[in-house]
Amino acid sequence: MEKNKIETIPFTLNQKIIIAILALLQFTVILDFMVISPLGDILMKTLDMTTSNFGFAVSAYAFSAGISGLLAAGFADKFDRKKLLIFFYTGFIIGTLFCAVSSSYHMLLMARIVTGLFGGVIGSVSLAIVTDLFVIHQRGRVMGFIQMAFATSQILGIPLGLYFANNWGWHSAFIMIAVLGGLILIAIITQMQPITKHLELQSDKSPFLHLWHTLSNKHYQVGFTAIAFLSVGGFMLQPFGSAFLINNIHISQLELPMVFFFTGVSVLFIMPLVGKLSDKVSKFRLFVAGSVISIIMILIYTNLNPIPLWEVVAINMILFMGIMSRMIPATTLNTAIPEMKDRGAYMSITSSLQQIAGGIAAVCAGFIVHQETKTSPLENYDILGYVIAAVTFSTVLLMWRVNKLAKSKDKTIEVPVILE
Numbered sequence: 001m002e003k004n005k006i007e008t009i010p011f012t013l014n015q016k017i018i019i020a021i022l023a024l025l026q027f028t029v030i031l032d033f034m035v036i037s038p039l040g041d042i043l044m045k046t047l048d049m050t051t052s053n054f055g056f057a058v059s060a061y062a063f064s065a066g067i068s069g070l071l072a073a074g075f076a077d078k079f080d081r082k083k084l085l086i087f088f089y090t091g092f093i094i095g096t097l098f099c100a101v102s103s104s105y106h107m108l109l110m111a112r113i114v115t116g117l118f119g120g121v122i123g124s125v126s127l128a129i130v131t132d133l134f135v136i137h138q139r140g141r142v143m144g145f146i147q148m149a150f151a152t153s154q155i156l157g158i159p160l161g162l163y164f165a166n167n168w169g170w171h172s173a174f175i176m177i178a179v180l181g182g183l184i185l186i187a188i189i190t191q192m193q194p195i196t197k198h199l200e201l202q203s204d205k206s207p208f209l210h211l212w213h214t215l216s217n218k219h220y221q222v223g224f225t226a227i228a229f230l231s232v233g234g235f236m237l238q239p240f241g242s243a244f245l246i247n248n249i250h251i252s253q254l255e256l257p258m259v260f261f262f263t264g265v266s267v268l269f270i271m272p273l274v275g276k277l278s279d280k281v282s283k284f285r286l287f288v289a290g291s292v293i294s295i296i297m298i299l300i301y302t303n304l305n306p307i308p309l310w311e312v313v314a315i316n317m318i319l320f321m322g323i324m325s326r327m328i329p330a331t332t333l334n335t336a337i338p339e340m341k342d343r344g345a346y347m348s349i350t351s352s353l354q355q356i357a358g359g360i361a362a363v364c365a366g367f368i369v370h371q372e373t374k375t376s377p378l379e380n381y382d383i384l385g386y387v388i389a390a391v392t393f394s395t396v397l398l399m400w401r402v403n404k405l406a407k408s409k410d411k412t413i414e415v416p417v418i419l420e
Contacts, residue, residue: 011138014193018133019145021187022126025089026149028181029122031157032096032115033061035177038158038242038256039170045374046170047105051240055366057109058239062359064113065120069352081132081195085125086188091118093181100174116355124351129195131335131347137279140332144275148268158264159257166253214338214345219405223337226398227350228357230330233388233395234323235358236365237298240378248377250306259313266317267324274328283329284403290325291396295389297322302385330399336406 011019036043036058044054095115102108126146134142161173214220245251245259277286297319304315338346368387370379 011141015133015138017191018129019142021184021192022129023146023149024184025085025122025188026126026146027152027157028177028184029092029119030149031161032092032099032119032174032177034238035158035161035173036061036112037238037240038162038260039165039173040239040241041243041246041253042165042170043108044243047108049105051243051369051371051378052363052366053105055239055363057105057112058235059359059362059366060109060112061116061119062235062355062362064116066352066354066356066359067120068117069120069124069348069355081125081129082188082192083194085122085129085192086185088118088121088125089181089185089188092122093178093185095119096174096178096181100171100178102171120351120355121348124347124349127331127335127347127351131338132195139335140277140279140283140328141272141275143328143332144271144273148271152264152268156264158260162253162257162260214342214349217342220337220342220346220349222398222401222405223334223346224350224353226395226402227330227334228353229391229395229398230326231354231358232361232391233294233298235361236384236388236391237302239362239365240369240381240384243371244378244381245312247371247375248306248381249304249312251309251312255309258309259316262313263316263320267320270321270324271328274325283333283406284399287326287329287333287399288396290322290329291392293318293322294326295392298385298388298392302388303382326395330395330402333399333402333406337402 040054043049043057044051049057092115095111095118098111098114099108102111130139130142130146157177161176164172164176242256245256246253251259274286274290297315301315301319304312334350335347364387365384368380368384371377372379
């Protein structure tokens, strides 16, 4: 009985401040990536882009993020994590401003590459900070709060971004993100303490040797593969979501914010519950349940014909509740794999492979989905659904192995770095 009983560990004031900062930071990073999907129909028409062009515009961020993450991985455990966060978040804000001033497809493509070079490392640095400052039985709740940024971006960010785009042009959506990012950067500089505990464990290995040793660890490779597969479905489904709703389901551009708003509300409701559950019950079983819901709803969604708005909203709400019910337990399990001395490198590599896999997925989706004219229905969207369902099932098998490794490491409970 004692073995199955898990005591809830409360957060300190310092930990609550860290959670708030990281959640707000993730809000801007997620919004920067997410907003391009609802703007997809506008961008394809305004910048004269084909579906494959748009797939490359989405994947450009992912590929550059993946490459920069790999290059930064060897150095990720060599510096104060706060300084790394400030450096990469500043570059992310500058890249977002470049997106705002883009006037052609190729300019936007280059701007997304710049944004990805910096933005792609932010998630891994944030995860390393969470893993350093919170014990394993706190991390589910922490990830629940931080990943509520996804829901908030849907409830506030995307509808607001679409409102800006409809009234002042799509450029204004990126300006909004950059301004908000500037305010959050000030909060990071003034409120976050240096995070250097991991530096005490560092050896004299060169950054590239450290990267190689992390990459070649067989246990780590299991986590790398599982998390890479985890991102494929989202990267395939999201880019053409707005174009599908507008051209196939006949949802108007003005009704689109409502779909994202209510979808975000459902995710905002489910995230804290999933976070608490993942600290109390089997994280793997929770992941499987979310995966089953996701597979069923993806197959329904990608085979839809024109239906009323309320039905579209209901289906989207259940779909994203399933998707987000997978993300928290999967990410939490993955944080248990690396040793403290390797966490920065491990999280950077994980994030990089996730982005690269997602970039490949977005490109593949761009070639699977076809549109004859700018206003004709998307073709082969149902085939895209079958591919995503197969990948989701494969991810369950991979996460089973991650769960086995996490259980073997859970025998020793770690002490958090900050207790004040």
